[in-house]
Amino acid sequence: MGAQDLTILSLxxxxxxxxxxxxxxxxxxxxxxKTMTFAIIRMCIQLSxxxxxxxxLFKFNSPVLxxxxxxxxxxxxxxxxxxxxxxxxxxxxxxVFFSLLFPFAIILLFFNAVVVRIDNLFEAKYMIPIGGMxxxxxxxxxxxxxxxxxxxxxxxEKTYLYSLSLFCSHIQALKPYFKESIIASITPTIASxxxxxxxxxxxxxxxxxxxxxxxxxxxxxQIAIMLSIFYAEYFSTILSVLFSLKVGFNELDVxxxxxFVSKK
Amino acid sequence: xIKFESVYLRKNDKEIFSGLNFFVQxxxxxxxxxxxxxxxxxxxxxxxxxxxIDKGKVSFNGKNITKEYIAEIRHQIFYLSQDIDxxxxxxxxxxxxxxEQNPLKNQHKTHFSDLLNFLDLNDIIxxxxxxxxxxxxxxxxxxxxxxxxxxxxxLLDEPTSAIDDTMKKxxxxxxxxxxxxxxxxxxxxxxxxxxxxKIKRW
Numbered sequence: 001m002g003a004q005d006l007t008i009l010s011l012x013x014x015x016x017x018x019x020x021x022x023x024x025x026x027x028x029x030x031x032x033x034k035t036m037t038f039a040i041i042r043m044c045i046q047l048s049x050x051x052x053x054x055x056x057l058f059k060f061n062s063p064v065l066x067x068x069x070x071x072x073x074x075x076x077x078x079x080x081x082x083x084x085x086x087x088x089x090x091x092x093x094x095x096v097f098f099s100l101l102f103p104f105a106i107i108l109l110f111f112n113a114v115v116v117r118i119d120n121l122f123e124a125k126y127m128i129p130i131g132g133m134x135x136x137x138x139x140x141x142x143x144x145x146x147x148x149x150x151x152x153x154x155x156x157e158k159t160y161l162y163s164l165s166l167f168c169s170h171i172q173a174l175k176p177y178f179k180e181s182i183i184a185s186i187t188p189t190i191a192s193x194x195x196x197x198x199x200x201x202x203x204x205x206x207x208x209x210x211x212x213x214x215x216x217x218x219x220x221x222q223i224a225i226m227l228s229i230f231y232a233e234y235f236s237t238i239l240s241v242l243f244s245l246k247v248g249f250n251e252l253d254v255x256x257x258x259x260f261v262s263k264k
Numbered sequence: 265x266i267k268f269e270s271v272y273l274r275k276n277d278k279e280i281f282s283g284l285n286f287f288v289q290x291x292x293x294x295x296x297x298x299x300x301x302x303x304x305x306x307x308x309x310x311x312x313x314x315x316x317i318d319k320g321k322v323s324f325n326g327k328n329i330t331k332e333y334i335a336e337i338r339h340q341i342f343y344l345s346q347d348i349d350x351x352x353x354x355x356x357x358x359x360x361x362x363x364e365q366n367p368l369k370n371q372h373k374t375h376f377s378d379l380l381n382f383l384d385l386n387d388i389i390x391x392x393x394x395x396x397x398x399x400x401x402x403x404x405x406x407x408x409x410x411x412x413x414x415x416x417x418x419l420l421d422e423p424t425s426a427i428d429d430t431m432k433k434x435x436x437x438x439x440x441x442x443x444x445x446x447x448x449x450x451x452x453x454x455x456x457x458x459x460x461x462k463i464k465r466w
Contacts, residue, residue, distance in 0.1 A: 159351050161349070165312055166362050167366075251331040252316070
């Protein structure tokens with residue numbers, strides 16, 4: 001039992017509601033019609049591609065291919081993390097890559113092996129969507145974490161240096177910024193755990209129910225995935241800050257000014 | 265103790281030092297005077313490893329300011345920055361954190377309260393947060409930390425700018441009497457009145 005397939009035509013019928021949106025935008029002189037159209041087209045194209053290669057991955061279901069796919073996804077995630085954090089991509093790529101990889105791999109394998117107990121740990125049906133959800137969320141939390149950490153120190157550099165002179169310990173001087181960045185990055189997930197199910201059904205659950213799972217199974221998966229997301233975010237944010245210290249600071253523990261993308 | 269030998273430094277296209285020579289002997293007291301913006305504070309920052317020079321040689325106790333020695337060097341310097349950039353926390357917990365990182369030589373309770381009295385500070389201040397302190401209180405808390413840390417070299421950047429005159433006299437006399445190497449940047453004439461101090465005009 002699965003969800004009913006949609007024909008292209010019926011899918012396209014949803015675009016009808018764009019007509020009043022365009023109309024209202026125009027009347028209100030909201031100049032977002034172009035951006036909106038562009039975004040919708042991009043979404044359709046990107047998801048179609050995902051559909052094509054997921055079909056391909058699911059058909060072969062080869063562990064090696066699945067792992068390569070996820071490694072590529074991690075690399076892309078790294079890039080978008082660094083692009084939206086105004087830190088230089090080349091300098092931070094490797095530390096961010098590994099800070100994503102370790103927690104991600106451990107939690108994903110644990111999920112498959114201990115929680116779901118599937119025989120083939122690299123089964124595409126589990127590995128790809130679960131991996132994607134973990135990555136997507138880690139992406140957001142690392143962006144918040146790194147941004148918060150480095151811009152916090154940059155803004156507060158005098159105080160940071162003064163702490164360094166009093167404590168004579170790099171780690172001790174970094175502590176307040178480290179704490180703040182972790183809190184900022186995991187707060188959204190904690191908040192969403194606290195309110196989940198009150199207003200909206202999470203996307204994954206909706207998908208599973210449409211796909212034919214009974215609600216109680218869908219809910220168990222939802223809880224499992226929320227916890228996994230939280231752990232992956234928590235550890236990858238901490239690691240991303242720790243792994244990046246060598247790049248972010250010079251050998252006398254002073255913040256390197258050349259790590260920021262200069263804004264012009 | 266402190267040696268700057270033909271030091272060159274450019275910052276934001278501005279020449280800060282071109283061939284600077286500056287020496288301080290052990291237990292010497294040196295007062296640096298001069299217009300603002302000529303790199304007096306930079307001198308301190310270089311010693312602490314917060315800024316690096318373009319050319320020349322800087323050494324502290326015969327050691328270069330490098331990765332190898334920086335922790336050791338910082339451990340010997342008490343630096344009082346112009347704005348006393350203490351992080352914003354309750355004064356008490358900030359002090360506790362500092363002692364935790366720097367085991368104190370003199371841990372007597374009386375020593376602690378004597379110093380508070382001397383600086384005209386009281387227990388109430390310990391429960392305030394750094395942000396709530398006035399400029400003068402901050403300066404005195406900064407000095408309080410310095411007295412307790414008891415590090416051998418002091419770099420003081422305008423340490424008395426927000427302190428009233430009677431207190432100023434008391435504090436400067438006390439500081440100059442300490443058996444320490446002390447470099448002071450100050451516009452305050454109160455430091456000059458003392459004969460033991462060596463004045464450098466820039």
